[in-house]
Amino acid sequence: SAGQALANPWVLRGRQGAWSEAPFGGEEFLARLEAFHRQPRVKRVALTAVARQLPDERIDGLQKAFRALDADGDGAVSMVEVYEALQARGHELPQSFDAVLRSVDSDGSGRLDYVELLAATADARLAAQRDVCLAAFHSFDRDGDGLVSKEEFANALLSDDFERVLRQDAVDKLFTEADADGDGFISCADFCRILAAGGDECTADDES
Structure with a gap:
C-alpha cells in the first residue's frame, strides 16, 4: 500500500534531520551529477518527476545558482556554460564528463533546464x-x-x-x-x- 511504501526505511530516513544543498561547482555537486549518471534510467525518470514537485523553499540555493548561470533567463543553460562555470571554479573535467551531462539532459535538447539539473543534484532525502x-x-x-x-x-x-x-x-x-x-x-x-x-x-x- 501507499502507507507501507512511505514507511520504507529509506523514506523514513529521508524525514530525519535537515537536507543539504550542494553548492554549485563544489565537490558534492559534482559527486551528485556523477551518481545520477550511474543510476538506471528508470530511476532517473523517477527523480525527474520528483524534481518537478520540490517546493521552492527547500531548494533556494540551487535556484540562485541556476539563475546566475542562466544569463538570458530562458530557463535553460547550455552544456558549454556548465562546463565553463565548473572549470572557472578550478575543476579539471575529464572528457567522460560529457556523458554525465547528457544523462542529465532528459529531453535531449542539448541544454540543461532547471528541473533536469535539480533532478540530478538535489539531496536524495528531498x-x-x-x-x-x-x-x-x-x-x-x-x-x-x-x-x-x-x-x-x-x-x-x-x-x-x-x-x-x-x-x-x-x-x-x-x-x-x-x-x-x-x-x-x-x-x-x-x-x-x-x-x-x-x-x-x-x-x-x-x-x-
Missing part, C-alpha cells in the same frame, strides 16, 4: 519526503486510482519533456522495470522502490 514522493507518483497516476497503468506511464513520458529521446519500445521497457510484481500497474510501493534502488552503472542498453 525525494524521500512524504509529500514530495506522493506528488511525484500522482503526476503519473492521472486518474487518481492509486495505480499507474502502462497508458498513463506512456502519456507522462511521451510528453514535451521526454519525447525527443524516448521511443515507445523504450517506454515499454521502463514500465516493465518499474512494475515489480508484473501485474500491469505501477503502485506507489513500486515507485518508492525505484527511488530507493541503488545506482548500478548504466549501460548502453539503458540509454536506448
Whole structure:
C-alpha cells in the first residue's frame, strides 16, 4: 500500500534531520551529477518527476545558482556554460564528463533546464519526503486510482519533456522495470522502490 511504501526505511530516513544543498561547482555537486549518471534510467525518470514537485523553499540555493548561470533567463543553460562555470571554479573535467551531462539532459535538447539539473543534484532525502514522493507518483497516476497503468506511464513520458529521446519500445521497457510484481500497474510501493534502488552503472542498453 501507499502507507507501507512511505514507511520504507529509506523514506523514513529521508524525514530525519535537515537536507543539504550542494553548492554549485563544489565537490558534492559534482559527486551528485556523477551518481545520477550511474543510476538506471528508470530511476532517473523517477527523480525527474520528483524534481518537478520540490517546493521552492527547500531548494533556494540551487535556484540562485541556476539563475546566475542562466544569463538570458530562458530557463535553460547550455552544456558549454556548465562546463565553463565548473572549470572557472578550478575543476579539471575529464572528457567522460560529457556523458554525465547528457544523462542529465532528459529531453535531449542539448541544454540543461532547471528541473533536469535539480533532478540530478538535489539531496536524495528531498525525494524521500512524504509529500514530495506522493506528488511525484500522482503526476503519473492521472486518474487518481492509486495505480499507474502502462497508458498513463506512456502519456507522462511521451510528453514535451521526454519525447525527443524516448521511443515507445523504450517506454515499454521502463514500465516493465518499474512494475515489480508484473501485474500491469505501477503502485506507489513500486515507485518508492525505484527511488530507493541503488545506482548500478548504466549501460548502453539503458540509454536506448
